[in-house]
Every structure is written in C-alpha cells, then in structure tokens.
Amino acid sequence: QVQLAESGGGLVQAGGSLRLSCAASGRTFSTYAMSWFRQAPGKEREFVATIRWTGGHADYTDSVKGRFTISRDNAKNTVYLQMDNLKPEDTAVYYCAARRFTGSHSASEYDYWGQGTQVTVSS
Numbered sequence: 483q484v485q486l487a488e489s490g491g492g493l494v495q496a497g498g499s500l501r502l503s504c505a506a507s508g509r510t511f512s513t514y515a516m517s518w519f520r521q522a523p524g525k526e527r528e529f530v531a532t533i534r535w536t537g538g539h540a541d542y543t544d545s546v547k548g549r550f551t552i553s554r555d556n557a558k559n560t561v562y563l564q565m566d567n568l569k570p571e572d573t574a575v576y577y578c579a580a581r582r583f584t585g586s587h588s589a590s591e592y593d594y595w596g597q598g599t600q601v602t603v604s605s
Contacts (some may be wrong), residue, residue: 484580484594486535491576494568498603500515502563504578504596515556515585516561517592520574520601527577531563532585541585545571569601575600 492501504516507590517532531552533540540552550563561578576599586592 484514486509486578486580486594486596488576488578488596488599491601493602493604496569496603496605498568498574499564499566500568500601502565502576502599504561504563504589506559506580511559511580511603512556513566514518514582514594516552517562517579517581517585518552518561518563519579519589520572525574525588529587529589530576532587533561534543534585535583535600541587543587553599565601568601570603570605572599573603 485507486504488504495502513535515534519527520530521527529543531542531594532553533552537554549567554561578596580594581592
C-alpha cells in the first residue's frame, strides 16, 4: 500500500517556476515508478513525466520537455517536479501517481494517486 500527498502548487506568473513535491508512505516506495499527471478544467487527465524506480530514466510529454524536470529521493520517499518557464497552458491540477517498477503514459495503469495540487499560471 502506498499513500501519496502532493504539495508545492500555487499561483505564478508566466515565465516563473514552481517545484512540486510528492511524499509517499510505504516501505516499498523505491520499487515504484513515479509519475506526474495533470488535469485542466474540462479536459482529460494527461501524462506529464515519469521516472523509474531506480531513478535512472525519465520521460516527458513533448509540451514540457526542456522546461520540467522530474527527480526522486528514495531515502526521503519523495518525488519532485521542477517546473521552469511556466506557461498559462500549464494551469491544471497536478497529481502524482505510483506504478510498480516502470512508468506508463496511461493513467489507467497506475495503482495509487495523490489528491492533487493546483498550479495556476497567469499571463
């Protein structure tokens, strides 16, 4: 069983930065791939970034490549999403999710979800 809790969201101007954190409970955190998804009003939840349980490989959706960085600290049971050069279209509720060993771009393949944190980017 893994419980996830996001933090770090807020209101920022376009071009600014935020760092999201996702704290996980459970002794097997290090065996889970961790991912970030986001959902804007009226839209489906979409994949943002994922990192393998080893921390050695990360994958991003095209719209955030070069701006967002996912990382994890297994000693702290925490995964991060550093978001730079934010754009208004990044406005959404951001969720972290856990899946055994390898990540996926499909939200339906994840076992555990956090409650989400709101990110709002003003123009």
